[in-house]
Amino acid sequence: MNVIFDNIPAYLTGFLMTLKLSLVSGILALICGLFLAAFRVSPLTPLRALATTYVELLRNTPLTIVFFFLVFVAPQFGILAPLGFWTAVIALSAYTAAFVCEAVRSGINSVQFGQAEAARAIGLTFGQSLSLVILPQAVRTVIPPLINVFIALAKNTSVAAGFATVELMASGRRLATANPADTVWVLVGVALFYLAITIPAGILAGVVERKVAFAR
Template sequence: MEVLLDNLDLYGPGFLNTIKLFALSAVGSLVLGTALAMLRVSPVPVLRAAGTTYVTLFRNTPLTLLFFFFVFAYPLLELVQLSYFQAAVVALTLYTTAFVCEVVRSGINTVPVGQAEAARAVGLTFGQTLATIVLPQATRSVVPPMISTMIALLKNTTIAAGFSVVEAGAIQNYLSERGYSVLVGLLWVALGFVILVIPLTQVQRALERRWKVAR
């Protein structure tokens, strides 16, 4: 407890920034991932190709490499300047978007094709069919893998510690400078992440129970 109580000035801001990184990246990746999934199932070949290219590129690019690009290479382009925190949010969002896309696309594929065909038969457009018929049903099947993707995103935020972003993953470095046990400090960090993951797991279980009854 001594390590924790003596360093609350590290743990508090560190985990607060971790939560901010996670929340902003989660919202961004969910919005972009869903839009990208719509491209991947689009009847327009060019849009499908664009969606496939994005997923292939970002799923196979190491997240650390994305951080390197936005922290070190992107400023050389002299476009919109990003702080280290903003660069971390962009890197995490773009990376996670590819995985969210695949989760949503797999959920869309679980909806019987006949329902989409019936929607088109009554005059609904592709966008209306997805929004009113397909996505509401797909949501039920994507909850478990989506929560797993969000948990992976939460843990991926620790990579930002290596790029001058003060968050939970950087606490060990400051503990070492202060002469405290890094091992004990990391155990508290691990416990903190367990506490952050528990609400996500509870949300998953609650939604699964609710929709299981609805079926």
């Protein structure tokens, strides 16, 4: 147990790195995911096909493979992603963007047909019906699943430990090798730090879900 308190600074360094990874890739994934979702609901077939292919590919690929590609395969044709932090950011945001896209798309699709039809019937333009009728309703349904996507992202940052980024998991592994007698407690410490992110976020998702729930 003491091993946790003795190594708080090491944990904190890793924890901050995990937070930084989650934040930067979360923002990037959100931006890319929104663009992908816009492509997926657009009337232009090529854009739709592009976004669908991307989402299907990334959703069925393990995150480890995305990292593996960036670290080992991409350099073979001359793309050298800067090792460590930015490799992790690229892999995590490319992977998470697919899930953001799916969450946003299903949110848009969950708006009832009649809402959009009514908006058009009273003469709202495309932009107006989107910004005044559809998106306000879509955002409500999108936020809880989106929070879940970001919780998964926070957990997924641990994969970066296998690819030369010293975040929470990697510093935990270092501590575990340094304290072979207390490995279980060292890892319990790591677990506590992860829970410090995921449990509040999970509760937030629940609260938001109840707050924005509305009668259909």
